[in-house]
Amino acid sequence: MKKVKADPKGVLTGAHYLDGDHALAEGALAAGCRFFAGYPITPSTETAERFAERIPKVGGVFIQMEDELASIAALIGAAWGGKKVMTVTSGPGFSLMMENIGLACMLETPLVIANVQRGGPSTGLPTLTGQQDMMQVKWGSHGDYEIIALSPDSPQECFDLCIEAFNLSEIYRVPSFVMTDECVGHMHEKVVIPPAEEIELVERKWYKGPKDKYLPFKPDEDMIPFMVKVGDGYHFHVTGLTHDERGYPVINAECQNVCVPHLVDKINMNADKIIKLEEDETDNAEIIVISYGITSRVTTRAVRKARKAGIKVGTIRLITVWPFPEKRIKELAKKIKAFVVPEINYGQVVYEVERCAFGQAPAIRVPHCGGWVHDPEDIFKAIKEASK
Amino acid sequence: MKEEDRREGKNPIENLLRMDRIPHIWCPGCGIGVVVTSFAEALRKSEIDLDKTAIISGIGCTGRVAGYVKLDSIHTTHGRAVPVATGLKLANPELKVVVFSGDGDIAGIGGNHFIHAARRNMDLVIICVNNFNYAMTGGQVAATTPISANASTAPFGNFEYPFNLPYLAEASGATYVARWTALHLRRVTKSVQEALGRRGFSFIEVITPCVTLYARRNRLGDGLNLLKYYYEKSEIQHGADTKTLDISYQGKLIVGKFVDKDKPTFLDCMNEHLGKVLGDKYEPYGGNHD
Amino acid sequence: MTEIRFSGFGGQGIIRCGLIAGKALSLFDNKQATMTQSFGPEARGSACSSQLVVSDDRVLYPYISAPEILVSMSQEAYDKYEPELREDGLLLIDKDLVKPKPPRGKIKSYSIPSTRFAEELGNRIIANLVMLGFFTAITRVVSPEAMKKALPGLVPERFLELNKKAFDKGYEYGKKILAEEKKPKTSKQKVKK
Missing domain, CATH: 3.40.50.970 (Thiamin diphosphate (ThDP)-binding fold, Pyr/PP domains)
Structure with a gap:
C-alpha cells in the first residue's frame, strides 16, 4: 500500500x-x-x-x-x-x-x-x-x-x-x-x-509488470489484485460475467466458486483492519447501546441520563457498519445483560447484532421509521427496560 | 502484416482478436462475427493507436464483442455500455472509445443513455448490431422488431411501432449516422474508419441476421442466404432524410451515410464555456494528470 | 445550551440568518452551533425557518424542541412558531410585519422596524441583517465582532459594506432599547444557558 x-x-x-x-x-x-x-x-x-x-x-x-x-x-x-x-x-x-x-x-x-x-x-x-x-x-x-x-x-x-x-x-x-x-x-x-x-x-495498487503478464483478477498476497487503467497498453478484458484471473468469462460452477468467495473473503478476512468503532465504558457495562451516525449523538443524551440513574451503560458507535464488528459483539455478548440498538428504521442492524450475540444477550431494537431523530427519552426507556 | 504471421497463415486481423477465446459463442451463420471482422479491418486500416482505443459492450449476443476484441475492453451490464463509455472517455479524453452492442442493449434498455449521449455529442463511436430481436434470451420482440414480424413474445406478430434508429440518433444530436447491412463489409469498415477518425457522437447501425431465432421464426432463410437477403433488400441512399428510414417487415432497407457534420463535443463545450466564464480560475480539462 | 429559531417568509434571508449566526458562533466565538432548516415544497410555503442549537460542548440533539429565542419577521411565522417559545423566552419581531398577541408567561418581547430600516438604507433585502444586528444586541448570545467576521462568503461581496451597515443599524437600535429599558435589572437579562 x-x-x-x-x-x-x-x-x-x-x-x-x-x-x-x-x-x-x-x-x-x-x-x-x-x-x-x-x-x-x-x-x-x-x-x-x-x-x-x-x-x-x-x-x-x-x-x-x-x-x-x-x-x-x-x-x-x-x-x-x-x-x-x-x-x-x-x-x-x-x-x-x-x-x-x-x-x-x-x-x-x-x-x-x-x-x-x-x-x-x-x-x-x-x-x-x-x-x-x-x-x-x-x-x-x-x-x-x-x-x-x-x-x-x-x-x-x-x-x-x-x-x-x-x-x-x-x-x-x-x-x-x-x-x-x-x-x-x-x-x-x-x-x-x-x-x-x-x-x-x-495510491491505487498499480500493476507495473510486463504488459503481456497482467491478470486483472489475480489476487496478490494481500488478496487484492493489481489494477491498470485503460489506455496503458495492456489490452485487458474485464466482464461482469463470472470470470477467471484473466478476466475471461468462464460459465461454470468451478469458476464461480473461486470468483465469488474472493469478493467476499477479501473484505471479511481483512475486517479487523477495516473496522473502526468508538467504545465508551463497555468494560463493566450491563447494557451496551449500539448505534451509528446521527443516532449515536442522540443516544449519548439518553446514556448520560441512564448513567445518572445508576445503570451501567456502555456504548459502541459503529463508524464502520460494514464489515460488521462480529468478533467484538460476540465477545461482549457473553458479559452483558442486553444490547440496545436504536436506529432510524424499523429494525435493521439490530438483527446483525442479534446474529453476532448468538443468543448470549438479547438485542433490543428501538425503532423509528424516519422523519426525525429519536427522542432520547425513548432510548432511555429502552435502556431502563433492558436493565431490569 | 508481419512476416512470421504470414508464414503461419494468420489472418491479418488475428492480432486484433483474443484468439485464445476462439471459438466464439455465436451461432453458425450469425452476422455479428462478420461485423466484428469489418470492425477489426477498420482498426487495422485506420492506424489509430490501439493502446488508446477501448471497446465497451453491454449484454446480449453483440454484448460479447468486447470479450473477443484485443483492446482494453469492458463487458458491462445490460444497457449501460454507453454511460460506462462516457465515464471512460471523460476520465481520459485521449482515448477513442467504441461502444459495440446490440439493438436491445442500445435502443431498448439503454435507450435513455443513448439519446443523452447523443444530445451531449459525447465523443464516442457507437456500433449497433440490429438483428430485430432479443437473441441471447431466445428471440423476444424488441424495440426494433418490424410490424407483423413474429417473435417469441409476439407469437401472433408484432403490432408495436419500431424505432427508426438513424432518425432517433440524428434527432437526439448524433453528428455521424450511417446504416449498412452486415454484408456491406467494405462499407461498414469505411464507416467505422470515418467514425474513428472524427470527433463527436457517431452512430453506425448494422442490420444483421439472427439465423437461429428471428430468421427461422420468420422463415427468412438461413446462413449466407440470409446475409445476402438483407444485402439484396438494401438500397444505398447517402444523405437520405433519416425520417424516411423506417424498416418494414421484408421491405426495402435504405442504407448509406445519412449524417456527417461538425459540432463541438461535450468536452469542447465544457472547456470553452467554463474557460470563458471562469477565466483563470478554470483548469482546462484534457485527461490524466499523472 | 441555547435554542434559537429564526422565522419569516421565503426570500427574507431567514436561512441566511441561521448560517451567519451559526458560523459566527462556531468559528469566531468558540461555541458549538448546529444549524438546521426546513426543506422542500412543504417548507417553501409561507413560513420559513432556520434553527440553531448553541452550546459550549458538543451538540448532541441537533434540533430545537423549545426555543429560548424566537425571531419572527412575518405574521404567519410568528403565529406558527410563537406557541413553542419558552415561557421565559425572548421574542424578537419586525414591528411593522408582526402584530403580537398579548404577552404570555415571562416572555420578553422586543421589536424593530427592520424592513423599514432596510428600505431606508436602500434595499429591503437587507432587513435580515438589521434583524441580526438587533438580535445580537438584545440576546448577547453572539458577539457583534464574530457576526461581522462571519459575513464574507455568506453575503454577496459587493454588498458586504451595506450588509455591515444594516447590521450596525439593528445593533445600535437594540443597544438603545436596552439602555432605555426602565428596569435595568431585566434589561441585562442574558439568555439562560
Missing part, C-alpha cells in the same frame, strides 16, 4: 461552517476525486452542486447524468480510466444504482458512493431523515459480495470519512459507501479541513 499526501489543489484548508453534503464534496476533493457523475435527488443534491462549483477549478470533471443508472455506470468507466470517482444519492437513486454496484464489485472497481438517507420505502420522505438503507447497502445488489460502509455522525465526519472511504476503496478495490442521512447532510456545523500535507491518501 503506497501512501501519498493529498494534492493541495483540492484541499480547502481552514475552518468552515458547512453542511454534511458540502463536507462530503470537500472530503472527496481532498482525497483526490476528480470525476463526479450524479443525478439530483433530495437530500443529497447539495453535494452534486458543490462538485459542480468546485471541480472545474481543480482540474476535474462534473457531469450530471440522465439518471442514477448512468451515474454509477459512468463512475465505473471513469475509475477504469484511472480517476478517483464519486457519486452521491439517496433512497430511490440508491435503488437504481444497485445493478451496477454489483458490476463494480464484480470488476473490483474502486469507487465511492455517498447515500444521504431519507425515509423510505419508495418516495417516502424526501426531505426528512432515515437510516433505512443500511441493509440495502450490503445486500441490495444480487448475488454474494461484500462492500465497505461508513457512517458519519457530523459534517466534520462527512469530510473525514469520505477520505477514509476513498482510501479503503483503493486498498481493497471495492465500492465504499458513506452512509449518512438527511439530518447530518443538511446540518451545518464547524468543519476543520487540515493542510494537504496532513491528509494521508492511498
